Ligand SMILES: Nc1ncnc2c1ncn2[C@@H]1O[C@H](COP(=O)(O)OP(=O)(O)OP(=O)(O)O)[C@@H](O)[C@H]1O
């Protein structure tokens with residue numbers, strides 16, 4: 563059968579809000595959202611025309627953001643208004659909940675905690691997906707001891723640890739993204755699965771306006787998520803329309819999350835002989851989505867030219883971090899630092915000796931330049947500075963940190979086997 567412009571095979575799953583079809587040609591699946599809003603494990607449910615499309619928009623934007631950051635997810639692409647193509651997963655029947663502020667069911671389960679209590683780091687909770695028993699909360703130990711299976715994979719401590727840390731990272735990334743739009747992400751629910759083809763752990767299911775609490779300006783009274791629907795005493799047509807407008811607002815807002823920002827790093831090298839060193843810096847910057855220009859200019863031999871170039875960069879107004887690569891005695895970095903307002907990082911070429919490095923370390927007063935000795939560290943320092951004001955760059959740094967941690971864990975597991 564053709565559905566949403568692709569040939570689909572059997573239905574592999576259907577729940578209250580989605581239908582999942584296999585796509586035989588690629589072994590991927592098509593997730594089709596329904597125009598249905600539900601609460602209290604399905605006790606309350608209504609048709610809501612347009613919800614499927616708004617939910618699909620929200621989830622696709624969010625998963626694109628996460629894929630782009632470097633989080634491993636099932637998302638491949640949006641297919642149609644209410645459909646998206648993802649990797650097929652054997653789902654792990656646990657809901658992973660992260661909270662920044664205490665509210666809702668947390669308060670009921672933890673009497674004495676005031677609404678708005680702030681968790682540092684975000685609080686992770688796990689619930690078994692079991693509507694009939696109202697999704698009981700499971701402890702870390704219960705999750706491990708249950709020895710749940712997803713396809714051929716047993717979900718043990720190793721998997722639980724990776725998923726737990728990934729969940730908190732995803733929350734932090736989305737919290738920053740929403741903060742850039744003036745909204746507080748209060749809490750969030752996600753699900754994970756095991757890639758049916760490769761056995762990899764993937765963030766799966768959807769992340770939409772049913773998955774979180776979202777308070778514009780951090781004000782509970784302005785909430786825009788499904789909680790508004792949950793809290794209705796009775797559901798009138800007028801109420802439903804208001805809820806629908808909230809979903810619309812969220813889908814619109816989320817679409818404003820900018821895909822890339824306008825910042826840059828500029829590497830000044832005192833001579834083109836340092837090109838390979840500078841290319842390394844550029845390549846690491848670009849890994850994190852920071853454009854990086856290379857310039858050849860000397861403070862000693864072309865001071866006027868250097869200051870002209872500097873004036874040009876400052877005049878363009880794009881937030882910039884400078885990296886200075888000078889052989890022997892470093893005049894370049896300190897001259898840039900003394901004449902620019904933007905950060906300057908000294909990164910001497912690989913052949914530096916102990917006497918050279920003092921020219922970067924012992925600089926006159928009023929200069930704020932810093933010094934690192936590896937091109938990767940110089941790039942990373944620049945990216946981190948630029949990430950302070952840019953959630954997209956920040957998310958790449960955060961995901962990179964997570965992936966480094968996961969890779970070490972994986973290497974350790976392989977070594978022990
Ligand atoms: N990539 C995927 N591959 C296979 N199944 C998936 C994938 N992503 C999500 N699913 C599953 O699709 C099913 C249908 O989703 P739906 O959300 O409608 O069901 P539900 O979670 O049982 O119901 P509800 O969310 O309304 O409580 C769920 O079991 C979900 O875990």
Ligand SMILES: [Mg+2]
Nearest residue numbers: 577578579767
């Ligand atoms: Mg679901």
